[in-house]
Amino acid sequence: MTILQFITSTPKRFVYALIGTIIATPLLVALPHALTSYWQSVLVIFALNTIMVMGYRVITTMGGWSFSHVATAGLGAYTTAILMTLETPWSFWATLFLGAGISGLFALIIAYPVLRTRHYYFFLSTFAAGEALRQAYIQFKGITGGSFGISFIPRPEGFWGIDFNTTTGFYYLVLAIALIIWLLLYRFDLSRVGRTIKAVAANEELSESIGINTWGHRTLPFVLGSVIAGFAGALSANFNGAINPLDFGSILMFKLVAAAIVGGVSTFFGPILGLLYLTALEEIFRAFAEWVPLLWGASVIAVLMIWSGGLEMAVLKLLALLRPILFNRAKNSSAKNIG
Amino acid sequence: MTILEVNNIAKRFGKLVAVKDISMAIPEGQIRGLIGPNGSGKTTTFHLISGFLKPTSGEVLFKGQPITGKTPNRIAKRGLVRTFQLTSVYRDMSVRQNVHMGHHIHANKKSAEISNNTKLPSISSIEDSTSWILEHMNLSEEADTPARMLPAGMQRVLSIATALAVRPNLLMLDEPLAGLNPTEKSNVAQKISGLRDYGITILLVEHDVRSVLSICDKITVINFGEKIAEGTADEITKHPAVIEAYLGKSEGHDA
Numbered sequence: 001m002t003i004l005q006f007i008t009s010t011p012k013r014f015v016y017a018l019i020g021t022i023i024a025t026p027l028l029v030a031l032p033h034a035l036t037s038y039w040q041s042v043l044v045i046f047a048l049n050t051i052m053v054m055g056y057r058v059i060t061t062m063g064g065w066s067f068s069h070v071a072t073a074g075l076g077a078y079t080t081a082i083l084m085t086l087e088t089p090w091s092f093w094a095t096l097f098l099g100a101g102i103s104g105l106f107a108l109i110i111a112y113p114v115l116r117t118r119h120y121y122f123f124l125s126t127f128a129a130g131e132a133l134r135q136a137y138i139q140f141k142g143i144t145g146g147s148f149g150i151s152f153i154p155r156p157e158g159f160w161g162i163d164f165n166t167t168t169g170f171y172y173l174v175l176a177i178a179l180i181i182w183l184l185l186y187r188f189d190l191s192r193v194g195r196t197i198k199a200v201a202a203n204e205e206l207s208e209s210i211g212i213n214t215w216g217h218r219t220l221p222f223v224l225g226s227v228i229a230g231f232a233g234a235l236s237a238n239f240n241g242a243i244n245p246l247d248f249g250s251i252l253m254f255k256l257v258a259a260a261i262v263g264g265v266s267t268f269f270g271p272i273l274g275l276l277y278l279t280a281l282e283e284i285f286r287a288f289a290e291w292v293p294l295l296w297g298a299s300v301i302a303v304l305m306i307w308s309g310g311l312e313m314a315v316l317k318l319l320a321l322l323r324p325i326l327f328n329r330a331k332n333s334s335a336k337n338i339g
Numbered sequence: 340m341t342i343l344e345v346n347n348i349a350k351r352f353g354k355l356v357a358v359k360d361i362s363m364a365i366p367e368g369q370i371r372g373l374i375g376p377n378g379s380g381k382t383t384t385f386h387l388i389s390g391f392l393k394p395t396s397g398e399v400l401f402k403g404q405p406i407t408g409k410t411p412n413r414i415a416k417r418g419l420v421r422t423f424q425l426t427s428v429y430r431d432m433s434v435r436q437n438v439h440m441g442h443h444i445h446a447n448k449k450s451a452e453i454s455n456n457t458k459l460p461s462i463s464s465i466e467d468s469t470s471w472i473l474e475h476m477n478l479s480e481e482a483d484t485p486a487r488m489l490p491a492g493m494q495r496v497l498s499i500a501t502a503l504a505v506r507p508n509l510l511m512l513d514e515p516l517a518g519l520n521p522t523e524k525s526n527v528a529q530k531i532s533g534l535r536d537y538g539i540t541i542l543l544v545e546h547d548v549r550s551v552l553s554i555c556d557k558i559t560v561i562n563f564g565e566k567i568a569e570g571t572a573d574e575i576t577k578h579p580a581v582i583e584a585y586l587g588k589s590e591g592h593d594a
């Protein structure tokens with residue numbers, strides 16, 4: 001494919017997204033300077049979780065709600081943690097990509113048994129796979145540090161005058177990777193393969209009968225989403241400087257699933273909206289931290305029972321309402337032309 | 340030339356023998372009927388041929404090549420496409436998007452293993468081919484309607500249209516006339532028999548015996564998973580085993 005072909009075949013929505021991203025980037029870059037150091041940390045964690053949730057949404061496009069996503073991200077984290085704390089430490093960039101690759105490889109290996117299951121069974125089998133992985137983090141003490149995990153994980157060397165040891169500096173690293181992933185995944189979502197994945201999710205039998213390799217179109221998003229999780233895991237290990245098996249447990253997993261439900265998964269930005277909502281709840285009720293999961297749970301139930309479609313549907317409906325107002329003039333003039 | 344050859348296929352589900360022993364050979368260009376009472380194993384036979392089920396024994400040859408045990412998508416890429424007894428469409432896609440999706444294997448030249456010797460209009464673009472199929476199947480007016488909003492009969496027609504988009508050499512239809520009103524029935528039956536002109540061989544399962552007798556060149560009758568007769572409409576209607584199977588002259592009733 002030549003560059004010209006790629007540009008002309010690029011969906012309009014992607015071009016808009018690209019323009020929006022370019023406009024938003026300076027704001028996102030300026031954002032930490034308006035925040036206290038506490039909120040800067042919140043921002044980094046939010047950006048890390050955004051990467052997680054974007055990866056999670058890729059998996060949901062094939063129709064399955066995985067519960068092994070966070071444990072899989074742990075592979076990325078442990079890869080970075082182990083290799084960067086060796087006597088002759090690896091470079092951060094090598095461990096970042098290796099970690100993401102290992103997360104993807106794990107997904108590819110468990111795809112065979114796990115993708116044979118559907119619905120609740122998929123949920124349960126991925127849960128089992130995730131727990132097995134987490135047990136491995138605890139049991140292989142020699143390399144993972146057991147329940148204590150690994151500490152003193154260094155951050156990468158800075159460049160272009162950015163010091164990754166500061167929260168703001170590290171935020172720029174996460175932001176850059178998050179924006180690249182967002183653009184790539186959004187383009188992927190709009191691609192023919194992305195559409196085919198959703199067709200397979202909508203009707204697997206029919207898809208297979210018209211010659212679509214349904215197995216491949218279920219495996220691909222599962223592996224791709226896990227690779228993204230690996231990136232997020234590796235970055236979070238660097239950010240926190242220490243990891244232990246509890247970091248990859250069910251609370252974070254629940255947060256991602258809740259973000260996907262509350263935000264909705266039919267659009268790309270749904271889960272990110274959901275994550276924003278959950279993070280806002282978490283910060284507003286920081287004084288009652290132990291109640292926060294309960295509030296998340298209540299939000300999930302509310303969306304499932306009374307407000308199906310989640311926040312994304314609310315936004316889409318709002319946009320649909322605004323459209324005639326925003327484009328009124330254009331419509332009128334074209335009507336005149338016809339008249 | 341024989342396009343499909345089925346040799347002694349059988350399928351057991353635990354103790355139940357759904358298909359006991361079925362063989363048939365379909366020459367290219369024929370419209371073949373496959374009939375039998377409820378539960379006689381027609382749909383199971385479809386699954387076995389199209390790869391959705393693996394036979395317990397026996398083999399299936401398509402264009403002279405064994406396809407037993409291959410996945411349905413690989414079989415479809417070779418030019419054998421089937422529809423489902425329970426209407427299967429992409430409910431949330433428009434009619435046009437459904438047919439567009441049917442072209443999947445033609446969107447990427449590498450994945451299409453069939454040289455496409457159907458006489459369907461050659462596709463310069465998938466959009467054109469989609470429009471042609473919609474027109475041909477009388478679905479143009481509903482092109483932008485979501486499939487789930489169509490009446491049941493039209494959804495059936497859409498599922499045939501989607502299958503056509505694959506440009507199959509052999510099209511297997513599982514009760515395409517079920518749920519259609521008499522006018523629709525005769526229209527669709529006419530369309531099906533017209534597909535012969537495009538070089539498409541057809542294997543048709545249908546309970547509407549009148550339609551089967553009128554459009555099929557040859558009919559295979561099965562009962563209890565076994566072939567009991569095969570021949571032209573005239574031969575079949577006179578065949579004692581067929582009459583017995585359909586009129587239910589069973590020992591149970593005599594007693």
Ligand SMILES: Nc1ncnc2c1ncn2[C@@H]1O[C@H](COP(=O)(O)OP(=O)(O)OP(=O)(O)O)[C@@H](O)[C@H]1O
Nearest residue numbers: 352355357375376377378379380381382383384424
């Ligand atoms: N997956 C399955 N598991 C167990 N039994 C099955 C399965 N599929 C079909 N059967 C049984 O196999 C037999 C043949 O079923 P099949 O659906 O092939 O019949 P059919 O000729 O298509 O019937 P109909 O005219 O009602 O569509 C039936 O007794 C059915 O109950």
Ligand SMILES: [Mg+2]
Nearest residue numbers: 381382383424
């Ligand atoms: Mg049947």
